[in-house]
Amino acid sequence: MSNNNLIKGSLQTIILKLLEENERMYGYEITQKVKELTAGEIKITEGALYPALHKLEAEGMLSTEIQQVDNRVRKYYSLTKDGQKEVSAKMSELQGFVNNLHRILDPGWKPGLA
Amino acid sequence: MSNNNLIKGSLQTIILKLLEENERMYGYEITQKVKELTAGEIKITEGALYPALHKLEAEGMLSTEIQQVDNRVRKYYSLTKDGQKEVSAKMSELQGFVNNLHRILDPGWKPGLA
């Protein structure tokens, strides 16, 4: 997923959330958006991204449409109905996990505080 | 690591941080501590924990001493010098990653706020 080997399992959530905010995106665009949002600290590799997109599509979370732009092919992804529900589910799972991480790692931590 | 399949890669950090706070712990104790801190939401399985402990020991992060308690064998783990340095490194890596997750997933998020 990135240069550092840290924390696997959040890529699906990232993809789904970005598509909730942007209506439709293509793969390369997602890698650039993540790089931009994290000031280059997280670089999603294509070897991770494309299999993840194909899996989400196979599970019925995403739909695709191919489009020609400047003689290059782009494959746009959008959330399906099921995908829209999945965003909320994945987001609260992740929020819950991060909260639990804080409980373990930050003695005295309480929800709602950094 | 737990019932939900979420986020791989943080178990080492959890082990190291708990040992920073507790001086020495044995495997079973770690599973119970995590269960307690997260109100049962994260259950570290033995199949994940013991290999992780063995790996950290092989890498020189942990040292061990065996002790008999009530006819049962306990294997206590402590941080080595290298292990103490590793805690800080792993903690800031994790903090950095969580911050980046917020930047991607929480539009408008800024460090220092929930």
Added chain:
DNA sequence: TCATATACCCAAGTTTCTTATGTATATCAT
């Protein structure tokens, strides 16, 4: 012409986890 950017894809290998076992002692309830 060569590197970089854009844009898709796959395959081999690694790491990290789950699930399923196995061993052994202690305690509590039936």
Added chain:
DNA sequence: ATGATATACATAAGAAACTTGGGTATATGA
């Protein structure tokens, strides 16, 4: 006394999500 649960260690097979390293193709700037 017998079985279930708790304590306490361990390994092994398989699944899942990555990394790394390739492949194809067009566009653009040095």
